[in-house]
Amino acid sequence: MDIDRLIVTFDRGLRTLFAPAQTLRPVPGEALSNGQLSERARQEAAALMRVNHAGEICAQALYQGQAVTARDVRAKAALEQAAREETEHLAWTERRIEELGGRKSLLNPFWYAGSFAMGAAAGLLGDRWNLGFLAETERQVVEHLEGHLQRLPPDDVKSRAVLEQMKTDEARHATSALEEGAAVLPEPARVAMRLASRVMTRTAFWL
Ligand SMILES: [Fe+2]
Numbered sequence: 001m002d003i004d005r006l007i008v009t010f011d012r013g014l015r016t017l018f019a020p021a022q023t024l025r026p027v028p029g030e031a032l033s034n035g036q037l038s039e040r041a042r043q044e045a046a047a048l049m050r051v052n053h054a055g056e057i058c059a060q061a062l063y064q065g066q067a068v069t070a071r072d073v074r075a076k077a078a079l080e081q082a083a084r085e086e087t088e089h090l091a092w093t094e095r096r097i098e099e100l101g102g103r104k105s106l107l108n109p110f111w112y113a114g115s116f117a118m119g120a121a122a123g124l125l126g127d128r129w130n131l132g133f134l135a136e137t138e139r140q141v142v143e144h145l146e147g148h149l150q151r152l153p154p155d156d157v158k159s160r161a162v163l164e165q166m167k168t169d170e171a172r173h174a175t176s177a178l179e180e181g182a183a184v185l186p187e188p189a190r191v192a193m194r195l196a197s198r199v200m201t202r203t204a205f206w207l
């Protein structure tokens with residue numbers, strides 16, 4: 001990697017972690033009014049949205065990592081479109097955490113670094129596996145979001161709207177990776193990914 005590329009990559013990482021993310025689409029549920037949330041429900045919702053925000057930090061890092069090592073231009077274009085939407089997810093979850101009076105995960109730099117390394121490693125395996133890794137990640141994120149939609153306080157309609165739209169987007173990311181020729185990952189890889197994301201989601205709920 002040349003020095004310019006290194007600087008751009010480093011700059012993107014810093015922005016992801018420390019600058020507010022931008023969104024082109026309106027924030028889902030923006031027009032809805034805040035339901036009456038008890039203090040407990042508010043805290044629970046803020047913790048769940050912190051986990052989802054940390055997940056989007058990971059998505060940014062995975063895509064950045066993959067973009068650094070991926071070779072095929074076609075796969076790159078698919079990755080870039082998805083990455084733009086991930087930036088919107090980052091913006092939406094960030095906004096929702098603020099509205100709920102919560103805070104972001106203190107370990108975001110750590111999640112970013114770990115995911116970046118995983119993305120870069122996947123990118124080195126070539127496009128079929130790279131896209132396979134992406135498709136599997138998105139599939140697992142959809143499952144995860146379904147779980148959170150169950151766990152969210154029923155009155156938190158705004159967080160719900162955000163997660164619903166994210167779920168739609170992530171499912172589309174998985175489909176487009178499959179259309180681009182994603183390989184199906186072997187079972188041990190899928191299990192390892194699930195375990196890694198469990199560590200993140202459980203920790204980010206508290207930290
Ligand atoms: Fe996302």
Ligand SMILES: [Fe+2]
Binds near residue numbers: 082086173
């Ligand atoms: Fe996605």
